Amino acid sequence: MTMETAAAPRRARPFALPMALVRPVVSLGLLFGLWEIAARTGTISAFLFPPPTAILASLWVSAGPNGDPPFGTLLDIALSLYRLLAGVGLALVLGSLIGLAIGLTRWGRAIFKPIISAIMPIPTLAWTPILLLVFGIDNRTTITVVFIAASFEIIYNVVTGIEMMTRKTYWVAASMGASRIQTLRYVIVPGILPYLITGLKLGVGYAWRALIAAEMLAASSHGLGFMIYDAQEYMDMKSIYGGILTISVLGLLIERGVVGALEKRTIEKWGVNVER
Amino acid sequence: MSNVENILAHPVRETVVPAPRPKITAEGAGVRFGSVTAVEDFTTTIREREFVSIIGPSGCGKSTMLYAIAGFLKTTSGVLKVDGEPIVKPGPNRGIVFQEFVLFPWRTVLRNITLGPEIAGLPRAEAEERARKWIRLTGLGGFEDAYPATLSGGMKQRVAIARALTCEPDILLLDEPFGALDVQTKNYVMKDLQDLWIAASKTILMVTHSVQEATLMADRVLILGARPSRIVADVKIDLPHPRDPADPRLGQYRQEVTAILSAEVDRSMKIERSR
Incomplete structure (x- = not known):
């Protein structure tokens, strides 16, 4: 009997929701639900921890025409994404070239490897004061931070990819x-x-985190990091949480959506395992 | 022109079968890695359209010799020639098939096979036309758009063989081509390779450690000795192709080769133990 049950194919339920979607909704829903209740009933401070529905409402207003400035949050998002894109794009081009030079040439290894080993342990944000003095409060400062943060993973993975290639692959060619x-x-x-x-996937993750931090230190106006930092000055807790929420959602979209789509079109389609 | 003159000017040649020209010649060829001698004093002549197998105990340097002929490794002594020219680098006149297939996972079956002609600068349509012929002959029809990761070992090896043949080499170099295949698949691919060889009239040099593979397919079996290895025997398998594995004469050849090989394996084990 048990054998029979095990061998029988699972009957597909026609209206079954994909479990991959259900699980995160349940777990996050539980968290925000409890938070909402606790804040509304006064169990936790509604000032320090405003209820999630209030955070969403405030985000809705600040992203709309009645925000201060109008559409301010959208501008913050646009500027943060612009900085991320510019920095990551730069890292993709230069990082790939440096990775190829290290992986394929003796001079590349000799020149770049020691430099990278020396720079790698430095937290990206430690560069911000220097960049601020060089570029001033400017997009170039945050873009450079993003560039540095994204570069190392790209370089490292390109070099690994070259090392993983067997000599027989070259021989066939x-x-x-x-x-x-x-x-x-x-x-x-x-x-x-x-x-x-x-x-790129790992680099974008690091870069996104570094960007938000850098925007707190170096952006004169706008960007999600600045939005949070600025809101703290006015003790605008809802905007702080709204900013954090936006950062989380955008980060997830970039990692899963953009890079995930790239992975689907290459790694998954080819059935390749990436060993690290 | 009189009849007699005509005969004198065009001597009858049809009755004389010219001996096939030497394709690969090795004279005292050897490969040394630092202080380790992998192969030494490798001397043989492989003629056009001949199927020669190199067999020997593992680690005897048989693949090393194959790689030297392919141009992947440099000989450190002696002379190694293809068509009378010393081998200096790899080239499309020598196709290679590895035990591990070494397909390009980012290219479909068809694109793996067309890569050679593409590199040679052929337009895509022409490259595909050339590939189709070998896809058909290797039984890969219907799998053109599959990615290598989805194929079985036997299919992958067919792709590797078709890819090598699409470059239209004179010589096909096979490095333990059945080593990664299960017995059933191996028998199929072996049978197909024999047919291909007969149809394609290529010179084939195959490295193997299987007496059965070597005697079934090759005209000649070169037996390499223990390290540092040299040719200890050159056994001619005087049977017509395609061969039946159950042929009793083949059994005799198998015994002969096995006897020589066993003696070499014993010797190599003794050398290894005495280290």
Whole structure:
């Protein structure tokens, strides 16, 4: 009997919700539900921990035409995303090139490896005071912070991708008569792509966190980090939580949505495992 | 032109089968890695369209010799030539198939196979046309758009073979091509490879550690000795192709090769133990 049950295929319930969606909704719903009740009943301070519905309402207003300034939160989001995109884009280009130089050339290893080993242990934010003096309160400061934060994972993963390639892979290309440039184009670049995407995923995560922190220190106006920092000055707790919520949702969207889509089109489609 | 003159000017050649030209010649070829000699004094001639198998105890340097002929490794002594020219680097006239397939996971079956012609600068349509022929002959039809990760070992090896043949090499170098396949699959791919060899008229050099594979497929079996290895025997398998694995004459050849090989394995084990 038990054997029979085990072997029988599970009957698909026509209206079953995908469990992958149900679980996070239940767990987050529980957290926010309890918070809402606790704040409304006065169990916790409604000033320090405003109820989630009030946070959402405040976010709705500040993102709309009646915000101060109008559409202020949308502007914050746009500026933060712009800085992230510019910095990560820069890191993607330069990081890949440096990674290729380290992975493929002796001079690249000799020049870049010691420099990177020396810089890597430094928290990205430690650069902010210097950048502020160099660039002033300017987008360039935050973009550079993002660039530094995203670069290391990209470089490291590109180098790993090259190291994972066996000599036989190069031999196959060589026996087809591939030149150095053709080997780069047909073998090395597509071969490291899954690693580059893994590096990008991790790099974007670090960069997003670094950006928010840098915006608190270095942005004269706007950006989600600045939004939170500024709200603290006015003890506007709802805006602080609204900013944090936005950061969380956007971070999730970027990591799962953008990078996840890239992964689906490459790593998953090819059935490649990325070893780190 | 009189009849006699005509005969003199065009001597009858049809009755004389010319001996196939030497394709690969090795004279005292050897490969040394630092102080370790992998192969030494490798001397043989492999003729056009010949199927030669190199067999020997594991670690005897048989793959090393194959890689040297492919141009992946440099010989440290002796001479190694293809078509009378010393081997300096890999080239499309020598196709390679590895035990581990070494397919490009980001390319579909078709794109793996067209890579050679693409690198040679052929337009995509022409590359595909060339690939289709080998896809058909290797039984890969219907799998053109599959990614390698979704294929079984036997299919992957077929892709690797088709990919090598699409470059239209004169010589096919096989490095333990059945090593990663299960017995059933192996028998199929072996049978197909024999047919391909007969149809494609290539020179094939196959490294293996299986007496059965070597005797079934090759015209000649070169037996390498224990390290530092050299050729200890050159056994001609004088049977027509394609061969039946159940042929009793094949059994005799198997015994002969096994006897020589066992003696070499014993010797290599003794060397290893005495270290």
